[in-house]
Amino acid sequence: MLAGLGVLGAAVATRSASAAFPAAVQSSPGSIDSPLPPAPTDTRLADRGGYILGSGSTFTLSNARILVGDGSELQGGLRVENGQIVEIGPGVKSGDDLGGATIFPGxxxxxxxxxxxxxxxxxxxxxxxxxxxxxxxxxxxxxxxxxxxxxxxxxxxxxxxxxxxxxxxxxxxxxxxxxxxxxxxxxxxxxxxxxxxxxxxxxxxxxxxxxxxxxxxxxxxxxxxxxxxxxxxxxPDPKAKKKKGEPDKxxxxxxxxxxxxxxxxxxxxxxxxxxxxxxxxxxxxxxxxxxxxxxxxxxxxxxxxxxxxxxxxxxxxxxxxxxxxxxxxxxxxxxxxxxxxxxxxxxxxxxxxxxxxxxxxxxxxxxxxxxxxxxxxxxxxxxxxxxxxxxDLPVGTLATGRPATFAIADGDPIQPRTRMLRAWIDGREVTLRSRQTTLFERFRTLW
Missing domain, CATH: 3.20.20.140 (Metal-dependent hydrolases)
Known part of the structure; x- marks a missing residue:
């Protein structure tokens, strides 16, 4: 189970994370007036391209609201192997329980x-x-x-x-x-x-x-x-005869x-x-x-x-x-x-x-x-x-055979109070850290 799911966390706090999903996850720091508790920062290393080092390209997520991308929705999960979605829908029940979080194409x-x-x-x-x-x-x-x-x-x-x-x-x-x-x-x-x-x-x-x-x-x-x-x-017409004065090339x-x-x-x-x-x-x-x-x-x-x-x-x-x-x-x-x-x-x-x-x-x-x-x-x-x-881009739809490019949010992704929790591009997890979050963590405690 993903840790740090904000409002979802209270309902699933007793569930343990699997080895595929470290406890330190990337969710937004709680603001001063926010009812959401500050979440731990993901400390996993990422390369200069933003991909998290050592993240696997084979995993399963379940118990989620899935926005397919074309406007339709599913309840269930998805299974990824070697960076591609191989199964999606209500039949996916194993793997990491997202506790109702939203998976969408980004x-x-x-x-x-x-x-x-x-x-x-x-x-x-x-x-x-x-x-x-x-x-x-x-x-x-x-x-x-x-x-x-x-x-x-x-x-x-x-x-x-x-x-x-x-x-x-x-x-x-x-x-x-x-x-x-x-x-x-x-x-x-x-x-x-x-x-x-x-x-x-x-x-x-x-x-x-x-x-x-x-x-x-x-x-x-x-x-x-x-x-x-x-x-x-x-x-050029291969059957056409060359006219007088016409260049060779x-x-x-x-x-x-x-x-x-x-x-x-x-x-x-x-x-x-x-x-x-x-x-x-x-x-x-x-x-x-x-x-x-x-x-x-x-x-x-x-x-x-x-x-x-x-x-x-x-x-x-x-x-x-x-x-x-x-x-x-x-x-x-x-x-x-x-x-x-x-x-x-x-x-x-x-x-x-x-x-x-x-x-x-x-x-x-x-x-x-x-x-x-x-x-x-x-x-x-x-x-x-x-x-x-x-x-003809390889994004925009979560379906079998498509590259695993998607994000996980703790609510509706278009709502301003929703927090992004994880994201993958072409089957590889990407960090959600930025210069601003690094600055926040550095000065979270001033003494």
Missing amino acids: FFDGGSPIGLFEIDLEAATHDESEGTDGLLPGIHTEDSYNPASALIPVARRQGVLGGLCLPSGGLVSGQAAWMRFAGDSVAAATMKSSSGVVFNFGRGGTGALPNQPHTRMGLALKLREVLEANKAPDP PPEFTRTQKVWHAIRARETKVILSASRADDILAAIAFAKEFNLDAVLLGCAEGHLVARDIAESGYAVLVAPTTTQPGDWESLNAVYENPALLHAAGVKLIMREGAAHNLRELPTEVCVAVANGLPYAAAIAASCGHNAASIW
Whole structure:
């Protein structure tokens, strides 16, 4: 049995932990006004990638509420062998009794610059925006990603086990990548590279960089010119006869040209960032004009054009639920935005968006549910299920044959008072310690 289960602990305090689960577990320190007692800190060593040393990849958990990830629920347990789920459901009764704790796939954020910068006011730590040209489709975010970022353990502690890492700036910012929040190298942390080229509509796409327009009409013209000039070449016909003066070898293309060709051929997705209602419609029209494989990003005013978004068939990496009407791009932002988009039939991927606040993703989801988004839809949108259906990711659903990526919480994972107890990524347990918890433990006793 897992020790330190907070409110669950009183009911199961007499049960002993097995060797697979040390008594010192990773749950949040009790706050001064909290009815929950302070829990012991996990002292087990972890490697620099966040994986706990010596943790086994074969174990069984039982007596739990299981959020499958697609919105459905089970009561029972799961059995993991060699990092994969081999059995799940009410038939799993042996192993470690969780006393009613919740197993869920973890949260996966739909877009932030985490791993690309550390300190807002220190330029030397910023790698999220190249800033030398307005058109940079060949940039890969993983080339700047820092798997040792101090922000990653903070997000992971709240059950956020991965996310879409986004570049920013310019008209075309570069290519996003889905990252797992563990691993001591970029290769180990990357779930899916080249996950989409980010296009910025509205004021976000205008500016003073080379190849960057100053107005929305200039933005539309520039994008059309670039895509019209970079249509994917036809594959060579082996039966065609060589024409006089034709070169012996096919033309050589630059990396940037190859990316444009892949976009035109629908081999690479585009992620169209737009917040204002008219910019959202412009992004949709642009994607349809060039038959692009598109996903929308932001859509703070999406509820105003929800039917148009639904008819487009494009999913939305939706703006944080708590987006405020604080600028000209989001004057009509409302907390009901995710609920209204869902009601119209739009597939959503929830996001917090800010690297330093990624730990607050569960709260964003909770606010969306409080403002009308069905609970099942919120879980599918935030726990990786919807994202996996678009990008073919190995996360988001707890099922037989799937990698064992999940977290255990002492209650409903989207509630702010719930504490994360344990987490696994690809069958390996990860630490929930962070720089802040280390500081807390150091000064828990001052004398």
